[in-house]
Amino acid sequence: MSEKVLSIDKTTLDMLDKAKKDGVETAWDRKEALKAPCGFGAAGVCCRNCTMGPCRVSPVPGKGAERGICGATADVIVSRNYARMVAGGTAAHSDHGRSICLDLYHTSPDGDIKVKDEKKLMKVAARFGVKTEGRDIYEIAHELAATGLQDYGRQFGEPCLPPTLPEKRREIWRKLGIYPRAVDREIASVMHASHIGCTADAESMIKIAMRCSLTDGWMGSYMATEFSDIMFGTPKARHTEANLGVLEDNQVNIVLHGHEPTLSEMIVAAAELPEMIELAKSVGADGINLCGMCCTANEATMRHGVKLAGNFMQQELAVVTGAVEALVVDVQCIFPALAKLSESYHTKFITTSPKARIKGSTFIELDEEDRMGSAKKIITEAIMNFKNRDRSKVMIPELKSEAEVGYSVEQILNKLDGVVNSHIGPMQSAKPLADVIVAGVIRGAAGVVGCNNPKNVHDEGHIEVIKGLIKNDIIVVVTGCSAQAAAKHGLLRKEARELAGPGLKKVCELVDIPPVLHMGSCVDISRILELVGTTANHLGVDMSDLPVVGVAPEYMSEKAIAIGTYVVTSGIDTWLGVVPPVTGGPEVVDILTNRIEEWVGAKFFVEPDPHKTVEQIVARVNEKRKKLGI
Numbered sequence: 001m002s003e004k005v006l007s008i009d010k011t012t013l014d015m016l017d018k019a020k021k022d023g024v025e026t027a028w029d030r031k032e033a034l035k036a037p038c039g040f041g042a043a044g045v046c047c048r049n050c051t052m053g054p055c056r057v058s059p060v061p062g063k064g065a066e067r068g069i070c071g072a073t074a075d076v077i078v079s080r081n082y083a084r085m086v087a088g089g090t091a092a093h094s095d096h097g098r099s100i101c102l103d104l105y106h107t108s109p110d111g112d113i114k115v116k117d118e119k120k121l122m123k124v125a126a127r128f129g130v131k132t133e134g135r136d137i138y139e140i141a142h143e144l145a146a147t148g149l150q151d152y153g154r155q156f157g158e159p160c161l162p163p164t165l166p167e168k169r170r171e172i173w174r175k176l177g178i179y180p181r182a183v184d185r186e187i188a189s190v191m192h193a194s195h196i197g198c199t200a201d202a203e204s205m206i207k208i209a210m211r212c213s214l215t216d217g218w219m220g221s222y223m224a225t226e227f228s229d230i231m232f233g234t235p236k237a238r239h240t241e242a243n244l245g246v247l248e249d250n251q252v253n254i255v256l257h258g259h260e261p262t263l264s265e266m267i268v269a270a271a272e273l274p275e276m277i278e279l280a281k282s283v284g285a286d287g288i289n290l291c292g293m294c295c296t297a298n299e300a301t302m303r304h305g306v307k308l309a310g311n312f313m314q315q316e317l318a319v320v321t322g323a324v325e326a327l328v329v330d331v332q333c334i335f336p337a338l339a340k341l342s343e344s345y346h347t348k349f350i351t352t353s354p355k356a357r358i359k360g361s362t363f364i365e366l367d368e369e370d371r372m373g374s375a376k377k378i379i380t381e382a383i384m385n386f387k388n389r390d391r392s393k394v395m396i397p398e399l400k401s402e403a404e405v406g407y408s409v410e411q412i413l414n415k416l417d418g419v420v421n422s423h424i425g426p427m428q429s430a431k432p433l434a435d436v437i438v439a440g441v442i443r444g445a446a447g448v449v450g451c452n453n454p455k456n457v458h459d460e461g462h463i464e465v466i467k468g469l470i471k472n473d474i475i476v477v478v479t480g481c482s483a484q485a486a487a488k489h490g491l492l493r494k495e496a497r498e499l500a501g502p503g504l505k506k507v508c509e510l511v512d513i514p515p516v517l518h519m520g521s522c523v524d525i526s527r528i529l530e531l532v533g534t535t536a537n538h539l540g541v542d543m544s545d546l547p548v549v550g551v552a553p554e555y556m557s558e559k560a561i562a563i564g565t566y567v568v569t570s571g572i573d574t575w576l577g578v579v580p581p582v583t584g585g586p587e588v589v590d591i592l593t594n595r596i597e598e599w600v601g602a603k604f605f606v607e608p609d610p611h612k613t614v615e616q617i618v619a620r621v622n623e624k625r626k627k628l629g630i
């Protein structure tokens with residue numbers, strides 16, 4: 001491995017040293033072993049959509065092969081590949097949302113999953129047109145779930161999009177012909193249009209991809225978040241700790257990794273059962289220590305304060321500590337490499353979803369008929385594995401940070417109520433937020449989201465961007481692996497106000513919040529859409545008029561591409577810290593970083609340098625403020 005600094009997180013570096021000593025490989029080693037990536041793939045000009053190919057065309061116009069065998073140009077190939085990434089990401093989030101809909105459909109007062117937040121149930125039911133008056137809450141929940149599920153396969157009429165989506169935005173989408181119809185339909189549309197012999201026009205292909213992405217942000221992810229809150233509770237501000245130092249020396253350490261909250265909710269509930277705690281004590285442990293990784297961590301911490309073991313690039317390092325009895329996963333962002341890695345330690349790598357079976361793992365399906373039974377079985381496996389822990393291989397890093405999490409939109413509005421005179425009101429409104437933005441006390445707002453990527457120095461992009469933005473009085477909300485980076489580096493503490501500019505610092509003191517708010521997992525980016533939409537509606541403007549931006553400094557997944565696409569299509573400028581595989585298509589680059597602004601009032605910026613990213617965002621936010629006359 002080269003001597004390049006791989007992470008700004010000391011814990012990560014320490015564990016990478018241990019991995020080297022233990023003779024095990026990590027994603028960083030595998031990246032190194034792959035040498036330079038293929039230039040055709042990196043530029044997006046490689047196509048294998050039919051067996052006349054694969055074809056690879058020149059990423060440099062006028063030089064080398066300009067067309068694939070069917071005649072597809074570089075721009076056509078790049079736009080199709082891009083659209084398929086959007087479809088992949090949309091499918092992942094939306095299938096997550098579908099599972100959550102089905103869980104809601106199966107809730108019952110004496111079942112493993114119940115309705116926890118009746119108030120939210122009523123609110124969401126109303127938005128879907130489900131009658132609530134005088135009805136049993138489970139009847140309402142089931143009808144709501146069935147109604148939501150219709151929007152996955154609807155063939156006629158328009159889907160139910162949230163009222164927070166400004167009317168002006170809806171009109172823009174209608175005019176552009178990208179108003180979303182149904183989740184699965186738009187995914188299928190992308191796959192169809194990108195088949196050989198279909199769409200051969202980059203502009204049309206990108207518009208089909210934009211329409212698809214909207215079914216993620218405003219439908220699949222939105223439903224995933226709303227319905228999860230109904231079943232598992234709407235997050236409230238709470239305290240937690242972050243980084244691999246949250247593992248405990250004499251407890252059964254269980255790391256929950258993946259995405260859907262159903263698994264983590266069941267495990268959290270089962271781990272609190274006296275019988276499970278007794279069992280852990282019977283094998284000589286002091287108790288059970290649950291920690292989370294990636295978005296499962298975000299879901300579990302938002303609702304229960306479960307500790308955050310780490311983000312995407314730390315998943316292998318959790319095993320390398322030698323202190324994890326079980327790494328329990330469901331779907332998405334799970335390295336298959338964990339199967340081989342866990343053979344070198346005592347860790348049981350437990351997969352639970354038929355959608356993500358991994359060879360070499362222990363498969364314990366989360367039985368839909370008896371979720372609690374499955375959760376107990378998984379925890380028992382972990383407990384019985386405690387005695388296999390090889391103390392000579394254990395190294396738990398000391399480092400961990402305090403963090404405040406749980407900032408759902410509801411929690412943010414509650415906090416804002418704290419600065420509203422109840423005689424004047426209105427309460428539960430975005431007015432205080434809009435007021436400070438209009439007054440310029442806060443310059444703007446940014447959602448910093450997304451993954452880690454070994455192409456970047458781990459966590460550096462997230463931390464430098466966040467610090468730079470809050471210093472410039474731009475309030476930051478975080479989700480996904482960015483949230484964990486912020487948590488690990490102490491930015492989710494109220495004390496982090498000291499790093500903020502004077503306006504933001506004052507606002508945070510008055511409202512009693514940190515300058516960086518943890519809003520949840522990747523599907524919870526829908527919470528950010530809700531907050532921005534609510535603020536835009538309050539001011540009577542469109543989302544693209546607001547001084548608000550999105551940033552994904554270290555993204556890697558197709559889900560992140562789908563997110564970036566729906567965020568831009570929603571009118572929010574988005575900065576990418578990793579170059580997407582589109583550079584071989586000059587027209588595609590022009591569309592995404594330029595022309596798309598004429599369509600939706602926002603565009604992509606690609607900037608790997610976090611400091612330049614901050615400068616560009618500040619300039620752009622100032623521009624938007626000027627246009628808005630504030």
Ligand code: SF4
Nearest residue numbers: 047050053055068070
């Ligand atoms: S679709 Fe066209 S460019 Fe793609 S592999 Fe087939 S012939 Fe080649």
Ligand code: SF4
Nearest residue numbers: 312333450451480481
């Ligand atoms: S932020 Fe990226 S890496 Fe992290 S859980 Fe979400 S999609 Fe996966």
